[in-house]
Amino acid sequence: MAVSGLIMVGYLILHMYGNLRAFSGPDAFNEYAHHLRTFGEPMLPHEGLLWIVRVVLLGAVLLHAYAAITLWRRNKKAAGYVGGKRYQTKQNRTGIQRSYASFTMRWGGVTIALFIVFHILNLTTNDIHPGGASDTAYGKLHNSFEHFWVLLAYTVALIAVGFHLWHGFWSAFTTLGQNYSAKRRDSFWNSAAIVVAVVITAGFLAPPFAIYFFGLGG
Amino acid sequence: MNITVRVWRQKNADDKGRMVTYGVENVSEHMSFLEMLDVLNEQLTLSGDDPIAFDHDCREGICGMCGVVINGIAHGPEVTTTCQLHMRSFEDGAVIDVEPWRAGAFPVVKDLVVDRSSFDRIIQAGGYISAPTGSAPDAHAVPVPKDDADHAFDAATCIGCGACVAACPNGSGMLFTAAKITHLGLLPQGQPERESRVIGMVEQHDHEGFGGCTNIGECTSACPKGIPLDTIAQLNRDLLGALAHGKA
Known part of the structure; x- marks a missing residue:
């Protein structure tokens, strides 16, 4: 879970960097998108790097999902449910201290997976193209984010990603043995997780918000 | 004070079990939670009912026998064991739900009693130091850095009550296991078996x-001894090291 998750976080940071190129204008954005495809030529074929990244990412996603489902099933059995509930009491159902982020990891992950499917159909293959299809990377982006429901969908999804990363990033480093603080809030990796979650959520949402509210790029 | 107690009653391991409501009157706020259950059991005995079975031994908070889930929290609202929890932690007229630890590895024996021998078997799988016994060595015979000694002692205070498992939404016993790994792994005497122990x-x-642990942290919050969460990272560190050395 930890290693596949961190691979995805690494990808998100690069992806976010690319998105922020939108602030340099449509030409810079399209140029960046084009260059991703010609990166490493002639040592790599056209779109070579992109396909390497896609295969690695798909592997990471599948591994992450496989590990999550295995853990989910094992833990459900281990928790000793009586009927549908573990404890019959109606008090303290959400435990003593566990955060919203930590107990939405599983369904949050499913939500994010569904969003990724929508996102690829929307902005990669452009099969879903509110505001009209486009040949350029910036055109796809711009046409989509002029619609409020698209903006809303991405906002909800990115907040879910933020929560997932807040617990996930910290948790990954604990799994790898890198937590030296008795309390989670004193841990360097908890602070790092908050920074990563906030930066990634804000970084991804900045271009869509700029397009919808300030008409970025016309 | 007068309270209402809803208790999990289950005749034996095969019985389905259910919550049963009892009223308990004239409870002193200075009573421990177990003394309140004693009073309730006297009532039940006098009226010809089967008393509620619950585990207990030292009643001093050091043996780890008395664990029940009170209002959904392992050992109840205070950070202590059930025997050291006092009725003054509850309001007059309160309705208190009492249930056994819930975990696949802790099957219910009767009422509030669960079988925690799975913990004993984890200890048997490496939670010890193989050393010649005899009279205790001089305390300064083997130097131990103060930091290591403190951390090891913090982890060594685990009483094996099982609250971590009962509180963990995943039913994981990782904090218990990690406490022992940390305790023995930080001391010089624990080094020869450090890798085989964690595996x-x-x-x-x-x-x-x-x-499996998902680092939520309910275990350490429920722990009456405050075993810190970084013991689990220490366990993972030792485990990754042992696996890297091909000890599995």
């Missing part, structure tokens, strides 16, 4: 049907 104990933990 053996984690294998046994999984074999017993405990869940």
Whole structure:
């Protein structure tokens, strides 16, 4: 879970960097998108790097999902449910201290997976193209984010990603043995997780918000 | 004070079990939670009912026998064991739900009593130091850095009550296992068996049907001894090291 998750976080940071190129204008954005495809030529074929990244990412996603489902099933059995509930009491159902982020990891992950499917159909293959299809990377982006429901969908999804990363990033480093603080809030990796979650959520949402509210790029 | 107690009653391991409501009157706020259950059991005995079975031994908060889930929290609202929890922690007229630890690896024996021998088997899988016994060595015979000694002692205060498992949404016994790994792994005497210990104990933990840790931290919050969460990172560190050395 930890290693596949961190691979995805690494990808998100690069992806976010690319998105922020939108602030340099449509030409810079399209140029960046084009260059991703010609990166490493002639040592790599056209779109070579992109396909390497896609295969690695798909592997990471599948591994992450496989590990999550295995853990989910094992833990459900281990928790000793009586009927549908573990404890019959109606008090303290959400435990003593566990955060919203930590107990939405599983369904949050499913939500994010569904969003990724929508996102690829929307902005990669452009099969879903509110505001009209486009040949350029910036055109796809711009046409989509002029619609409020698209903006809303991405906002909800990115907040879910933020929560997932807040617990996930910290948790990954604990799994790898890198937590030296008795309390989670004193841990360097908890602070790092908050920074990563906030930066990634804000970084991804900045271009869509700029397009919808300030008409970025016309 | 007068309270209402809803208790999990289950005749034996095969019985389905259910919550049963009892009223308890004239409870002193200075009573411990177990003394309140004693009073309730006297009532039940006098009226010809079967008394509620619950585990207890020292009643001093050091043996780890008395664990029940009170209002959904292992050992109830204070950070202590059930025997050291006093009725003054509850309001007059309160309705208190009392249930046994819930975990696949802790099957219910009767009422509030669960079988925690899975913990014993985890200890048997490596939670010890093989050393010649005899009279205790001089305390300064083997120097131990103060930091290590303090950390090891913090972890060594685990009483094996099982609250971590009962509180963990995943039913994981990782904090218990990690406490022992940390305690012995930080001391010089624990070094020769350090890698085989972590492999053996984690294998046994999984074999017993405990869940996997997702670093939520309910265990350490419920722990009456405050075993810190970084023990789990220490366990992971030792485990990764042992696996890298091909000890599995």
